[in-house]
Amino acid sequence: MMRHIKFDTHGLQTLFDELIKADYSIIGPRVKQASFGYDTITTTDDLPKGWITEQNSSTFRLRKTDSAAFFGITHSMNGWNRYLYPTQRTLWKAHRKNNGFEIEHVEEQPNPVALFGVRPCDLEGIKKFDRIFLHAAFPDKTYTIRREHAFIVTVNCTQPSGTCFCVSMDTGPKARTGFDLGLTEIIEDGEHYFIAEVGSSSAQEIIKNIPHTTVQEDELGRIQELMERAEKQMGRELDTDNLKEILYRNYEHPHWDTVAERCFTCGNCTLVCPTCFCTTIEDYTDLTGGTGERIRKWDSCYNNEFSYIHGGSVRTSSYARYRHWLMHKLATYQDQFDTPGCVGCGRCITWCPAGIDITEEATAIRKHGKTS
Amino acid sequence: METMIETRNTHNGTIDSLVTQLFRVKRVLNETHDTFTLHLEPENGKDTDFSFKAGQFNMLYMYGFGEIPISISGDPDKPHQLVHTTRAVGSVTKSMRQLKRGHVLGVRGPYGTEWPMDELKGRDVVFVAGGIGLAPLRSAMYQVVTRRELYGKVVLLYGTRTPIDILFRKELERWKSRFDLDIFVTVDRAVGAWRGHVGVVTQLVARAPFDPRNTVTLICGPEVMMRFSIIEFEKRGVTPDRIYVSMERNMKCGIGHCGHCQFGPSFVCKDGPVYRYDKINKLIDIREV
Amino acid sequence: MENLGSILKKHPFFEGLEDNHIDFIVGCAANARFKTGEFLFREGHEANYFFLVREGLVNLEIYSPQKGAITVQSLGEGEIVGWSWIISPYQWRFDARAAEDTRLIALDGKCLRDKCNQDPSLGYELLKRFAPIIEQRLVATKIQLLDLYGNDD
Numbered sequence: 001m002m003r004h005i006k007f008d009t010h011g012l013q014t015l016f017d018e019l020i021k022a023d024y025s026i027i028g029p030r031v032k033q034a035s036f037g038y039d040t041i042t043t044t045d046d047l048p049k050g051w052i053t054e055q056n057s058s059t060f061r062l063r064k065t066d067s068a069a070f071f072g073i074t075h076s077m078n079g080w081n082r083y084l085y086p087t088q089r090t091l092w093k094a095h096r097k098n099n100g101f102e103i104e105h106v107e108e109q110p111n112p113v114a115l116f117g118v119r120p121c122d123l124e125g126i127k128k129f130d131r132i133f134l135h136a137a138f139p140d141k142t143y144t145i146r147r148e149h150a151f152i153v154t155v156n157c158t159q160p161s162g163t164c165f166c167v168s169m170d171t172g173p174k175a176r177t178g179f180d181l182g183l184t185e186i187i188e189d190g191e192h193y194f195i196a197e198v199g200s201s202s203a204q205e206i207i208k209n210i211p212h213t214t215v216q217e218d219e220l221g222r223i224q225e226l227m228e229r230a231e232k233q234m235g236r237e238l239d240t241d242n243l244k245e246i247l248y249r250n251y252e253h254p255h256w257d258t259v260a261e262r263c264f265t266c267g268n269c270t271l272v273c274p275t276c277f278c279t280t281i282e283d284y285t286d287l288t289g290g291t292g293e294r295i296r297k298w299d300s301c302y303n304n305e306f307s308y309i310h311g312g313s314v315r316t317s318s319y320a321r322y323r324h325w326l327m328h329k330l331a332t333y334q335d336q337f338d339t340p341g342c343v344g345c346g347r348c349i350t351w352c353p354a355g356i357d358i359t360e361e362a363t364a365i366r367k368h369g370k371t372s
Numbered sequence: 373m374e375t376m377i378e379t380r381n382t383h384n385g386t387i388d389s390l391v392t393q394l395f396r397v398k399r400v401l402n403e404t405h406d407t408f409t410l411h412l413e414p415e416n417g418k419d420t421d422f423s424f425k426a427g428q429f430n431m432l433y434m435y436g437f438g439e440i441p442i443s444i445s446g447d448p449d450k451p452h453q454l455v456h457t458t459r460a461v462g463s464v465t466k467s468m469r470q471l472k473r474g475h476v477l478g479v480r481g482p483y484g485t486e487w488p489m490d491e492l493k494g495r496d497v498v499f500v501a502g503g504i505g506l507a508p509l510r511s512a513m514y515q516v517v518t519r520r521e522l523y524g525k526v527v528l529l530y531g532t533r534t535p536i537d538i539l540f541r542k543e544l545e546r547w548k549s550r551f552d553l554d555i556f557v558t559v560d561r562a563v564g565a566w567r568g569h570v571g572v573v574t575q576l577v578a579r580a581p582f583d584p585r586n587t588v589t590l591i592c593g594p595e596v597m598m599r600f601s602i603i604e605f606e607k608r609g610v611t612p613d614r615i616y617v618s619m620e621r622n623m624k625c626g627i628g629h630c631g632h633c634q635f636g637p638s639f640v641c642k643d644g645p646v647y648r649y650d651k652i653n654k655l656i657d658i659r660e661v
Numbered sequence: 662m663e664n665l666g667s668i669l670k671k672h673p674f675f676e677g678l679e680d681n682h683i684d685f686i687v688g689c690a691a692n693a694r695f696k697t698g699e700f701l702f703r704e705g706h707e708a709n710y711f712f713l714v715r716e717g718l719v720n721l722e723i724y725s726p727q728k729g730a731i732t733v734q735s736l737g738e739g740e741i742v743g744w745s746w747i748i749s750p751y752q753w754r755f756d757a758r759a760a761e762d763t764r765l766i767a768l769d770g771k772c773l774r775d776k777c778n779q780d781p782s783l784g785y786e787l788l789k790r791f792a793p794i795i796e797q798r799l800v801a802t803k804i805q806l807l808d809l810y811g812n813d814d
Contacts, residue, residue, distance in 0.1 A: 091390045094435055100415070100476020101435045103391060137642070138389040138627040251658050278631030281390075281624045283438045292435055296390070299630070306632060308622050310461050320660030324634070332637035503810030533810040560805045562732040567760055569735040570720060572804045578797075579739045594809040600800070 004215040005207060008193050012070070013044050014210045015181075019114045022206060024151055027083060028116035029073055036062055037076050041116065048073050055162040055235070055346065057355040068192055071185050074161040075119050075345060079274035081129055083113050084146045087298045091281070094292040101292070108142045114151040118179070120172035121164075121343040123154050125274025127178050131337045132277055151202060154179040158186075158226045163346025165236040165359060171343045173230040174223075181207070184223045195223060236346060238359040239366065240330075247331040247362070250369035251323070259361055260319035262354045267302035269325060269348035269358075275333065275341045278306075301325055322356075330362055389627050392433045392478030397471045398453060403539050406461070407504060408469050409445065412454040415476055422479075423451050425486030426511035427618065427646045431626045432456065433478030437464045441623040441641070443508035444482065449518060454479065457507035457539070483626045485646045487512040487590050488616060495614075496524040496582040500601050502531050502573055502593020506539050508618055508645075509592050513547075520552060524587075527554040527580050531573025531597070534559050535566040554581055573597065577604035584609035592618040599656065602649060612650035619644045619652070636661055665690045665766060672713060674741055674790055682783050685776060686768065693767040695719075695759035701742065702753045708745035709771040714738050717763025722756040734798070734805075735760065744791050746770030747777075 007015070019026055020042065028041040031048040041047065047070040054061040055074075065072065093104040118126070133143035157164070157173035166172030175182045182197040195215055198204055270276045280299035285292045299306065302321050307314040315321050333341025342358070349357045394415035401409040410432075414422070424430075426448050433439040440462070446455025460469045471477065489512065497516055501509045509528075516523055528547070532538055538557060548555040556576050558569040569576075574597065587610055591598045598617050605615055621633040621640040633640040636655040638647075655661055666687045669675050675683060693712065695701055701712065701719060712719070718737050722730040733755070736742050745753050747770065777784030 092392075094478075096435065099472075099474050100394065100396070103394065103478075105388070105391065132629065136628075138629065140629060141388050141390075251654075251661065277629070279624070280630060280632070281439070283436070285436050289436060294390075294439075296630075299632075301631065301634075306622065309620055314621065315660045317660060324661075327636075328634070332634070335637035336639070531810075533808065537810065558735070560808065560810070566732070569718065569737065570732040571734045572801045574804060575734075575797075575801045579737060596804065596807060597809050600804055 003198050004220065005196050005198070005210070005212040006193055006215045006219065007196070007210055007212040008191075009044060009070075011210050011212055012194060015206070016042060016044070016116075018206050018209055019116075019151065022112075024112045024114040026114045026116050027080075029071070029076065031062065031073070034062060036073060037078060038080065038117075044070065047071070052159065053161055055164075055350040057163070057349055057357055058351075058353055059162075060350050068187055069159075069185055071117055071155045071183075072159055074157060074159070074164070075122060075347070077272050077347065077351060079125055079272070079345075079347075080115050080118055080122050081125060081274055081277075082298075083115060084126065084150060085129060085133060085140070085143050085277070089142055089296050091294040091296055093294075096290050096292075108145045110145050110149045112149040112151065113146070114153060116153045118152055118154045118175075119157055119345070120154055120175035121166045121169070121345040122274050123152065123175050123178055124169075124171040124343045125345075126152070128275050128333075128337060128339055128341070128343075129277060131339060151180045151206070152178070153181045153183060156182065156184040156223070156227065157230055158184070160230050160233045160235065161346060161350075162235040163349040165234050165238050165344040165346060167231050167234050167344070168236075168238040168240060168359075169340060169342055169344035174227045184226065186222065186226070188222075195219060236344075236349065236357070236359045238342075238344070238362060240340070243362060243366065244331040244334050246366050246369055246371075247327055249372070250365050251327075253365060253369050255361070255364050255368055256319050256323050258364075259322050259356060260317065262356055263318045263322045264354065265302040265304075265318050265321050266353060267300035268351045268353065270300040270302060271298075272347035272351045273329070274343055274345060274347075275329065276300075280306075301328070326358060326361060329358065389480070390625065392431070392439070392480050394476050395454065395479045397473055397475045397477065399473060400469070400471055402469075403457065404537050407457065407459045407537075407539060409455060409457040410468065410471065411446075412456070412477070412479065413452070422454050422482075424448060424454075424482035426489065426515055427487035427508055428482040428484045429508070429626075429645065430454070430456065430479050430481030430483070431623070432464075432468070433480070434464050434467050435477070437467045439478070439480075439624075440464045441483075441626060443511075443618075443645075445507040445510050447514040447518075448511055449515065457504070457510075459504050480626060483641055485642075485644055487646055488588070488648070489515055491614075491616075492516065492588050493522045494524065494586075496527070496587040498527045498529065498577075498580060498582050498587055498589040498605075500529045500573060500577070500589060500591040500593070500598075502597040502601075503533065503537070504539075505591075505593030505597075505618070506530055506532075509590060510540060510543075512590060517547070517553070525554065525582050526552070527556070527582055529556050529558075529573050529576040529580060531558045531560065531576070531593075534561050534563050535568070536563065556580065572600075574600040574604050577601060577608065588614045588616070590616045590618075595620075595656075612653055613648060615649035616646055617649055617652075617656075618646050665692065668715070668766065669713070672739075674713070678786055682786060685783070686773065689769040689772045690766050691769075693765045695763045695765070697759055697761050699759050701757040701759065701765075704753050704756050706753050708743065708751045708753045709769065710767050711741060711743035711746050711770055712765040712767050714740050714742060715764045715766060717765075718760040719763060719765075720758050720760045722758055724756060730756065730758075732760075734802070741791075741794055743770070744795055746774065747787060747791055 030039045052072045094101040133140040154175035180200045180203040329341040395412040399411040442456045445457040460466045624630040628639040628642040720732045721734045
């Protein structure tokens with residue numbers, strides 16, 4: 001069923017129109033007021049044409065180039081998971097009644113979104129969330145409904161960002177499976193076109209009215225070349241061979257102390273990470289005390305109360321909190337969900353104000369840690 | 373072992389594991405000055421029994437205060453009433469203690485892994501309880517007492533702070549009066565006219581009447597007490613695969629979604645709270661894990 | 662009825678001792694009984710015995726003027742009571758009282774002390790056995806001090 005079609009920038013606009021006609025709200029990359037994020041888009045004019053990001057440890061710059069590329073910009077600070085697993089969600093409400101209360105269910109209204117411009121690494125992040133909230137012993141209702149109604153358009157990375165290491169994590173630069181449409185944007189020899197790989201029957205429907213041409217063998221080969229070139233442009237790398245076992249063996253290695261000195265548990269890494277899923281549940285009562293609301297919110301393991309049990313928190317030191325986070329990304333997540341907890345997007349490296357680099361820290365443990 | 377959740381709270385045909393079910397208070401028992409037991413029944417009065425396994429817990433919701441995990445302390449063979457015992461230490465539990473017959477609260481569960489009752493058959497069984505740890509162990513004790521002939525020696529070592537903190541006194545006295553149960557109670561500090569044993573509960577392991585070659589022990593209490601009890605069992609030759617503990621961590625959702633209860637790679641809410649010691653012996657010694 | 666020798670030889674505490682040592686120890690042993698409330702020894706007095714509890718319960722107590730006698734630890738069947746006989750200045754640190762009718766084997770510590778001075782190998786064997794008991798009591802006491810079940814307010 002997989003097939004490829006080729007269309008130009010007008011075809012891209014038609015794709016938007018078809019999605020809107022099919023009742024999708026399109027969320028895509030936008031640069032507004034020198035700030036880059038994901039927001040509603042309706043036309044190709046909304047896309048951040050020519051914009052790129054320059055990323056490195058504690059560094060994020062937006063730069064406008066002369067390129068006509070719509071998707072030169074790789075990924076924003078935020079991931080895409082919030083559209084499927086919202087940052088805040090009322091779970092249910094309770095209304096006081098006699099000696100008790102009654103429950104009011106809060107239904108998830110299906111509001112189909114088209115996530116447009118998802119990078120392959122971020123798609124892998126979504127697939128990990130599928131394991132936790134969809135194909136799980138206790139599926140999450142909100143996630144299930146939103147996921148069912150989401151249309152995912154990935155864009156392969158021809159220009160990786162400065163902190164990317166998707167090659168090390170085997171999550172990119174090409175999206176392999178799990179998308180509805182997998183795009184590659186190519187600007188060459190005066191031509192600006194897209195090759196779209198059709199990944200689902202809904203995508204099959206959507207593309208029906210897009211003026212397109214069939215894709216030639218050599219054009220597919222061109223994608224392959226672009227991917228191989230991108231693979232060589234990774235900003236970081238991480239040797240994952242046996243890494244989980246090495247980390248488990250070195251739970252109390254002195255190297256963690258050197259990170260603890262620098263980490264001030266701000267939690268940025270958890271905010272930007274596409275595999276982080278921790279939440280907290282809080283209760284709110286209105287002023288009259290008549291209605292109570294249970295709200296689930298995104299949370300971070302760096303919060304001091306995260307591990308609180310009566311008597312105190314289990315993880316109070318920055319040592320313990322950083323270690324918990326890194327162990328989760330590169331070791332325990334794997335045992336929990338049978339997939340690594342890191343997609344190599346590099347956001348944690350970019351957005352850490354202390355310049356802590358997950359690839360450096362893991363490599364240091366490998367180098368200096370106990371071997372058996 | 374996976375415990376499938378059945379909240380019986382379905383809406384639009386999908387089971388929503390985060391919505392609580394309404395239960396009514398039948399009885400509130402003040403066990404000691406700070407510990408109390410709740411007996412609950414489904415609010416609609418017509419639902420079938422709430423079935424659970426010894427060692428599991430529920431998330432109990434108090435309107436206006438919040439939700440916390442509380443061990444089930446009742447008899448799994450008597451599921452028509454749901455029994456929980458807890459200490460009043462925070463705002464939720466303190467408000468729970470004020471509940472009266474007929475009041476409503478929310479219940480989600482049962483969650484978590486259970487005490488390995490099948491592993492106990494044909495063996496000597498030693499329960500080691502510290503403080504409120506006696507509550508989840510009581511469920512297992514009920515089952516062993518009901519089917520007494522299936523087990524070898526049955527020993528309960530129970531330690532608590534002072535004589536006034538002793539839980540389930542009447543039951544303990546009843547069990548102690550039997551010839552086929554060995555019940556030892558000790559307190560950390562003697563007050564008043566206490567003529568019983570004084571000392572930390574770990575001390576009782578060395579002389580407890582069990583055969584280390586054929587014993588399973590279930591330990592529940594503060595982590596320090598569990599660690600030192602394990603040392604005593606190992607000194608007597610009980611192997612780590614015959615030692616079970618009940619771990620505790622911060623829980624918000626109870627279903628492995630919120631991430632708060634992580635203990636190394638496991639979620640205490642669904643891979644625990646009952647763990648076989650050899651599976652976590654390295655983790656339990658690491659600080660702040 | 663079991664004689665003292667066989668009881669002592671079977672007890673794990675005396676396991677591994679050479680025959681001449683164990684025989685000497687048996688020679689220093691005698692049965693003892695204390696009724697509920699009777700003192701085995703008093704704080705500050707010369708420590709000339711140690712005991713092996715055969716049946717019953719012994720409470721170690723500290724007396725304080727305001728609170729009276731406070732029980733700090735109980736020792737039951739099979740446990741050894743008393744190490745002060747082997748550690749200078751050979752004075753009891755606590756009171757020991759029978760919490761119930763208690764039968765014990767009392768071992769003449771003074772006699773053993775003299776013998777240990779003549780035969781250091783016996784002294785070493787006994788110290789090797791008492792050191793773990795002291796360690797055990799210390800660990801147990803420290804855990805007791807943690808007040809683990811206490812209210813965290």
